[in-house]
Amino acid sequence: MGLILSLFFGFGMLLLTYIQKQPNANQAGLDKYLFGQAATLVESDVLLMVIVTGISLLVMLLFWKEFKLLLFDKNYAMTLGFNTKFIDGLISFFIVLAIVIGLQTVGVVLMSAMLLAPAAAARQWTNSLSTMVILAAIFGAFSGVFGTAISASQNNLSTGPVIVLVAAIFVIVSFLFSPERGIIFKQIRLIKNRRDLQLKKTLYFMYDIVRDHDDISRPHAIRILNSFQGFTKKTLSKLEEKNWITIQGQNWSMTEDGFETAANLYNNNLPES
Incomplete structure (x- = not known):
């Protein structure tokens, strides 16, 4: 899919360059269509976005259970008697509607990023679909606000790409720092698990030495x-x-707690009969 996207995007840019070099006026506005021009938004455009957003929220609340069921298990929804074609068409309709509304803001090329980035960022923070939808809406809104503010504070800085860059920052931060799926926290847990495993392996080795003696200390x-x-x-x-061993000079001895912990490890590793 990435290869196809890159191939056709390059082909489209080639066509755009060709059209822009033509002497007629047919090429006017193509770059704005591709990359958006949020600075040209007027009050009526914003009002239209608010109305469409309100309608979308209302429909989502009315059909929330149906949407959730269809997205997770279409066959099960069919067995329950739901009209899956209608629900699927409704979802597709509002996705297309969101794309059309967002074209003037970020353009057709960057709109795909705005569809995916907030959802991808939100997914890293939760396993709940409802929470994910709320977080995605928050990330998308903040991307628009911060991107517009940054663009307005600088000269010759396109609003659409800046909005997408802010959304990308949310995605990067989420992929790095989310507690459950974040790369950094995963690495921290991996290092901790390795250390714990090394401790238990060492304790287990000591237990093999100690258990052959009457005096564990x-x-x-x-x-x-x-x-x-x-x-x-x-x-x-x-x-x-951890009070599992005591060290005296160049010698070590196992404590009662250490022996009990090691014995539990040994018993847990015994094969089941």
Whole structure:
């Protein structure tokens, strides 16, 4: 899909360049149609957007359950007797209506970004469809407000592309910093899980040494842990902080809490009979 979009976009730009070099007047306004010209919006345009937005919200509230059911499971909606063709057509109609209304603001090329960016950003923050719709609306509104404000504060700065850039910033921030799906938080959880796994593996290795002795608090030389792959002094410090072992000079010994924790790990890893 990305290849097709790039191919036809390049072909369209080639046609635009060709048309603009023609001596007739047929090429007038094509670049505005492609990239938008929000600065030319007048009060009647804004009023039209408000009316269409109000109607769209009303229809969405009236058909919310039907929309949600169709989007998640069309076949199940059909078995319940819903007119899926009508509902599907209604969704498509309002998508097209939103695109047509937004053409003058950001243009036909950037309108696809405005359709996808707020939804993509909102999806990173929630698993609830209703919350996602609200967040997408907020992100879209803020993109329009901030983009327009930035464009108005600078000379020769097109409003449409700036709005899309602000929306892209929302997407990037969401993909990076959302608690559940954010790349940064995922990486933090991954590092933490690796450290926890390393601690438990080291404790498990110590348990193998200790369980053969009657006295679990018997000291053992730290150097015997050197044969364990991945062993570090930092791991020992973490185990001591958790009160799983005690360190005295070059020796370590396991505590009751450490032995019990390691025993639970051992029992949980036993194959089921």
